[in-house]
Every structure is written in structure tokens, then in C-alpha cells.
Amino acid sequence: MVPFFSARDVAAAVPPEVAYTAVRDAFVAHTRGEWTMQPKLYVTNYPAGDFRAMPALGAGHALLKWVTSFPGNPALGLPTVTGLVVLSNADTGMVEAILDAGSVTALRTGAAAVIAADVLGRPDAKTAAVIGAGVNGKAAAQTFVSRGRSVSIWDRDRARAAAVAAELGAEVAAGHEEALAADLLVTVTPGREILLRESSLSSGQHVSLMGADGPGKAEIAIAEIARAHVFCDEWEQASHGGELAAAVAAGAIDREDVTQLGAVLLGEAPGRRARDDITLFDSTGLAIQDLAIAIAASARADELDLVRIDL
Ligand SMILES: NC(=O)c1ccc[n+]([C@@H]2O[C@H](COP(=O)([O-])OP(=O)(O)OC[C@H]3O[C@@H](n4cnc5c(N)ncnc54)[C@H](O)[C@@H]3O)[C@@H](O)[C@H]2O)c1
Numbered sequence: 001m002v003p004f005f006s007a008r009d010v011a012a013a014v015p016p017e018v019a020y021t022a023v024r025d026a027f028v029a030h031t032r033g034e035w036t037m038q039p040k041l042y043v044t045n046y047p048a049g050d051f052r053a054m055p056a057l058g059a060g061h062a063l064l065k066w067v068t069s070f071p072g073n074p075a076l077g078l079p080t081v082t083g084l085v086v087l088s089n090a091d092t093g094m095v096e097a098i099l100d101a102g103s104v105t106a107l108r109t110g111a112a113a114v115i116a117a118d119v120l121g122r123p124d125a126k127t128a129a130v131i132g133a134g135v136n137g138k139a140a141a142q143t144f145v146s147r148g149r150s151v152s153i154w155d156r157d158r159a160r161a162a163a164v165a166a167e168l169g170a171e172v173a174a175g176h177e178e179a180l181a182a183d184l185l186v187t188v189t190p191g192r193e194i195l196l197r198e199s200s201l202s203s204g205q206h207v208s209l210m211g212a213d214g215p216g217k218a219e220i221a222i223a224e225i226a227r228a229h230v231f232c233d234e235w236e237q238a239s240h241g242g243e244l245a246a247a248v249a250a251g252a253i254d255r256e257d258v259t260q261l262g263a264v265l266l267g268e269a270p271g272r273r274a275r276d277d278i279t280l281f282d283s284t285g286l287a288i289q290d291l292a293i294a295i296a297a298s299a300r301a302d303e304l305d306l307v308r309i310d311l
Pocket of ligand 1: 105106135136137157211213285
């Protein structure tokens with residue numbers, strides 16, 4: 001019988017602090033070549049949205065995530081990100097667990113945003129903010145809170161920002177400009193408009209750019225990328241479907257200008273070089289991050305009252 005983890009079950013099985021450690025370890029295992037994955041495959045149905053097929057292999061398991069990004073869905077009362085994760089045994093091929101993809105995605109996206117902020121931000125960073133208080137922005141804010149850091153939240157939908165802040169015991173930012181000025185900034189908007197214009201970032205700031213995870217999306221101006229110290233989760237994905245894609249196409253940056261986060265975590269590459277460095281982390285989201293969450297959830301299957309499916 002195969003356990004099925006609903007969104008609520010995933011949240012019960014994997015608290016944000018567990019997700020943080022699991023995702024950090026996954027970046028390291030991937031950089032060491034112990035965990036492998038192919039770049040995500042986009043199946044596009046624009047302008048409605050796109051589907052992504054994301055496979056990974058590691059720690060005796062294989063995973064496939066079939067997940068969407070449909071930016072118009074909230075207006076229909078539907079989530080932007082939805083789908084399923086299948087976790088299999090890598091030795092027998094047997095399915096071990098099926099999980100809700102939206103909650104797995106949110107946990108690992110929040111974790112990656114905060115890992116990058118912790119590793120690349122200034123050690124004396126005081127303020128943290130999340131712009132975009134949707135499903136994945138809330139997860140990033142929740143991860144900051146779980147790490148003991150106070151965070152302010154901004155969303156163009158003020159009621160949503162207020163509701164998320166109240167739920168997490170966080171603050172609503174005083175305004176858009178105040179949120180943008182945080183020492184550690186995480187952006188998780190649909191990426192249909194530029195949040196960070198040329199010259200908008202201050203010296204020493206860190207930004208985890210999480211929202212632009214598909215072709216044509218952007219949260220930051222190319223000129224602002226060009227004057228920053230740039231990191232990404234994985235070059236192939238980030239340079240083709242992420243925030244960096246337009247900057248690469250415009251010739252503003254290339255491979256040598258960008259460091260993968262795993263190399264910094266492993267001590268193979270430097271992170272922040274100086275106090276006044278502006279650091280950017282571009283995330284498109286990796287299947288190895290999902291694998292980390294699915295394994296962590298699956299390990300707790302026997303402790304939870306889960307629906308079990310006879311395949
Ligand atoms: N990098 C990754 O790993 C990763 C993972 C999951 C989702 N995403 C991407 O993140 C984005 C958000 O996903 P979600 O599921 O949280 O979406 P969502 O629809 O739940 O939330 C988006 C939020 O952004 C707000 N918003 C939109 N434009 C804004 C603006 N200009 N300023 C402030 N707030 C604004 C909306 O009001 C909404 O609350 C999507 O583009 C999605 O594809 C990336």
C-alpha cells in the first residue's frame with residue numbers, strides 16, 4: 001500500500017527547520033555528484049501557464065514531480081502551483097509514496113530562499129523581508145521565522161500580507177519601498193513585472209529571487225543583475241528558464257559570472273566577497289530539493305494517519 005501525503009500531511013511530516021537542513025544537504029549532495037537530476041522539462045500552454053516534469057535520483061530513491069505554474073489561477077480561486085510528486089525505490093522501481101506537489105514545492109522553495117540569504121547575506125544583516133505573500137512567499141517567511149529571524153511581509157494584496165503576517169507572528173512592511181530596502185530580501189511574485197529597477201539595490205544587500213522560474217518572467221532589471229555578485233541554484237536551469245535567462249541572452253552575464261549555491265555550501269567557491277557586495281540568488285527550483293522533502297516526509301509515514309493507495 002502506497003502512502004499518500006496531502007498538503008496537510010506534508011506540513012505535519014516536515015516542519016520548516018527540517019526542510020531547511022534537508023534542502024541544504026541536498027544542494028551539497030548534488031554538488032558532490034551523489035544526487036543527480038536532469039533540468040526540468042517545460043510543457044507550455046501559454047498564456048494560461050506551464051507544466052514541469054522534474055526527475056531526480058539520490059539516497060536510494062528516485063523522484064518525479066509533475067507540477068504547474070498557472071499565474072491566472074488565483075483569480076479563479078485556484079492555486080498557481082499544483083501537481084503530484086511520486087517517490088520510488090531506486091533499487092526496485094517500486095512506488096514508495098505519492099505527495100501533494102504544491103506543499104513539497106513551497107517547503108523547499110522557502111528553504112532555498114532562506115539558505116541563500118543566510119549563506120550570502122551580510123553576517124550583520126538586521127532586516128529581512130518577503131515580497132509576495134502567496135503560497136511560496138508565505139513558506140519563505142515561515143522559514144525565516146523558524147530560524148528565529150523577524151521578517152516583514154509585503155504584497156500588493158494588503159489583506160493577504162496582513163493575514164500571512166498575523167498567522168506567522170510577522171510584521172507587514174510599512175510600504176513597498178521599505179520592503180525593498182531590507183538587508184535580506186526574498187521576492188516571490190509571479191514575475192510579470194520588474195520589482196527591482198536599475199540602481200534600486202543598496203550596497204551590502206542580498207536578494208533571493210524566487211518568483212521568475214520560467215521563460216519570460218523577471219523580477220529584476222538586467223542592468224541590476226549586471227552590477228551584482230550573482231549566484232544560482234543550477235546554471236542550466238537558471239540560464240534557460242530563470243531570472244538570469246534574459247541577462248544571458250542580452251550578453252550582460254555569462255557562465256563565469258555566476259556561482260552555484262552548492263559550491264559555496266561545500267566550500268568550493270567563495271560566497272560574499274565584501275561587506276558592500278550586492279548578492280543575488282536566482283532560483284528556478286531543483287528536483288533534488290523536492291527529493292529531499294519527499295524523503296523526509298516518507299520517513300515519517302508510519303507516524304501519520306495517511307490515506308494508503310493499493311496501486
Ligand atoms: N524558484 C522556485 O523554486 C519557485 C517555486 C515555486 C514557485 N515559484 C514561482 O513563484 C511565483 C509565486 O508563486 P506562488 O505559488 O507563491 O504564487 P501565488 O499566486 O500564491 O502568490 C503570488 C503573490 O504575489 C503577489 N504579487 C503579485 N505581483 C506583486 C507585486 N508586483 N508586488 C507585490 N506582490 C505581488 C500576489 O498578490 C500574490 O499574493 C510564481 O511565479 C511561481 O512560478 C518559484
